[in-house]
Amino acid sequence: MGRSIYLFMWGYQHSYRLHVQHLARDVLKELGAAGNADVLLVGARRPGSNNRNQVCIEPEDGKWSLPLFDGLLDAIESTYESHHLQNVFFGDEPSMRDKPEWMRRDSVRTSVAKTFESYDKNHGVTSFCGEPRYIEDYYVTPVVQIPNATFVQFPPLPPRPVSIRERGYGFRSLLHAAMYAVLQEATEEMQNPEPGRFLQRGMRSAEEIVRVAARNFLHTPGLSIDRRYNYSDLFGALNLVSSLLYEGAKGTGRLVLVNPENEAVDFLVKFAEPVPLHDPRWARKVLQMAASGSGIIGLSRTQWTVS
Incomplete structure (x- = not known):
C-alpha cells in the first residue's frame, strides 16, 4: 500500500531524505563522533506556482512543525530584493542569464538558515543548510542537524566576520567540513531526474566523504593566516610527510x-x-626534531620553521 504524503513535493522525497540521513550518520561514525544526525527537507514554493502548500517539510510528521516556517516565503522575497547581486553586472551573457537563479537559491538557503537560528538555540542543535534546487513546484533545501554535544570531540574555531563578498575562511571544524560535504552530495543528487529513485547509482561512501572533508578542512589554516594563501593541497602534502619513515621507523x-x-x-x-x-x-626530518614536546610551526606559503 502506498504512503500518503500531504506535504507533497515529489514522489521519492522520503527515500531521498532517508538516504541523506544514513550518509550523514555513517560519516559521523567514520569520524568516531558521538551523537547522531537528523535530516529534513524544506520546500519553499516557487514564484508562479499555484500549489496549495506554501511550504513543505519532509518528514511532515517529525519533530519539526510546519508553523516553524511561517513567513518563510516573505523572508525569501525580502532577501531576494535586497540581494547583493542585484546591482552586479557580469561581463558575459550566460552569467547575467543565470544571476536571478543564483540569487533565488541563495535567498532560499539564507532564509531557511535564519529560520533555524532560534530553533537551534532552544533545542541544543546545530543546523547545516545545503544548497537548494528546485524540484517541480518547490525550491528544496536539505538540512542536517546534529547535537551541539558532538562538538566536544571536535572543538570548532571561533567564528570570524567576513565581508559580504568573501566566501569565508574555510571550515570551523572537521565536523563542519564533513556535514557540508554530505550536503554537497545531497544537492548534486537533487539535480538528477527523480532524486531518491535510483539510490544505487547515488552518492559517495562515508569514507570518501571524510577524505573530501579533510582535504577541504585543511584549506582553513592558510586562509585564516594569509589572505594571499594559494597552496591547494596541504592535505596531500601532510599525508605524504606522515607516511615517510624516519631512520627505518615510524x-x-x-x-x-x-x-x-x-x-x-x-x-x-x-x-x-x-x-x-x-x-x-x-x-620529515625536521618534524622529528619536535618529538620531545616542542612543535614545528607551519608558516604560510608552505614553509616551516621550528619553535
Missing part, C-alpha cells in the same frame, strides 16, 4: 598550524631558511 613529532606572529608563539630555534613543505624528506 616518525613522531608535532606540527602547529598557527600564524607565527601570534604573541602566544615562543620560538626556541629559527632556521635561516625555512624548510619547504614540498620537500617531504626534509620536512
